[in-house]
Amino acid sequence: MQFTPRLQQLLQALRSLPGVGNKTAQRMAFHLLERNREGALALATALEAAVHEVRRCERCRMFAEAGLCTICAAAGRDAGILCVVESPADVMAIEESASYRGRYFVLHGRLSPLDGIGPEELGIDQFTALLSGAGVQEIILATSATVEGEATAAYLASLAAEQGKRATRIAHGVPIGGELEYVDSSTLSRAIAARTTVAAGGSRGG
């Protein structure tokens, strides 16, 4: 059976969402049309508003509606530390951990010459401008532990060194609460290579 044209259009548009295939798109479309037409209209309005009004923070490239994002605009954040991440989702994850009070820089990707992603796409000009300012003392490299993520971190570290700024990398190792048995071998070998001395008192070294 052929879907009607509008329905076909809707199914195709829904498939552009990450993780949504044919069956899921059909389930979503039928759900909205059968049971939640107001929800469908609200979603349409929200999509349009977000596309037109959400842009990048002028300073850190996080999502923002004004010139600065809520983190850059907040008074209480430490302007001396800059945590460099690959995506806005990484910012959300670090914020949820409530363990960091500095600012961020969002690359929106990682160096990947084969995909045509170079320094320009990652806003490196903006990053070096931020770095050369007097305020920043340390950059924390929180790019992913992949080949491209490591290459990006190494590149940013060299930029920081040029400016005489301290660059640090987040620790990689066995997750807290993780059982060794279920940890993959590259994480384990990294955890062993990056082992730390246990202080005589018995507390864990850093």
Next chain:
Amino acid sequence: MQFTPRLQQLLQALRSLPGVGNKTAQRMAFHLLERNREGALALATALEAAVHEVRRCERCRMFAEAGLCTICAAAGRDAGILCVVESPADVMAIEESASYRGRYFVLHGRLSPLDGIGPEELGIDQFTALLSGAGVQEIILATSATVEGEATAAYLASLAAEQGKRATRIAHGVPIGGELEYVDSSTLSRAIAARTTVAAGGSRGG
């Protein structure tokens, strides 16, 4: 961290999709805003168009954009058989099996007095009007094999009997290609109760 208002609105709207929770909504929103803003606008347009133009077929209550759905409008369908299903997704599933050339009637639900779903919500007036027409000789009850689905089937069968029309129920049993070992026990007990005689020639009875 607080999401910006537009982003918050978008996340909430995305959560109204079936199977989408907080994390998935965030992944969808970030994906659209970072990498596919045209896709987001296309989705908004498609949602609005579908909500405004997709309604129910005047005859069978399937999704339609004109007065009749594509199945009711098609010339080659057998108007003598009516397959009653619970949802448009069921119509799609039966159409995909390419084993049925009659028409449909879509209930958009099943009898469930506790949820306030009675004959009126299921379009039973429309169903009896169709049934009393001269054309229909048989109704196939393809409601789900749940308590409510069975009750709905029994109710529709009694309506058919009142009109002197033949009512049949789709067969329930072990799925084709299914290994007995993995079939649930209620399906198995039904398959045994509804066993059919094997013809002497060795081919399976019907």
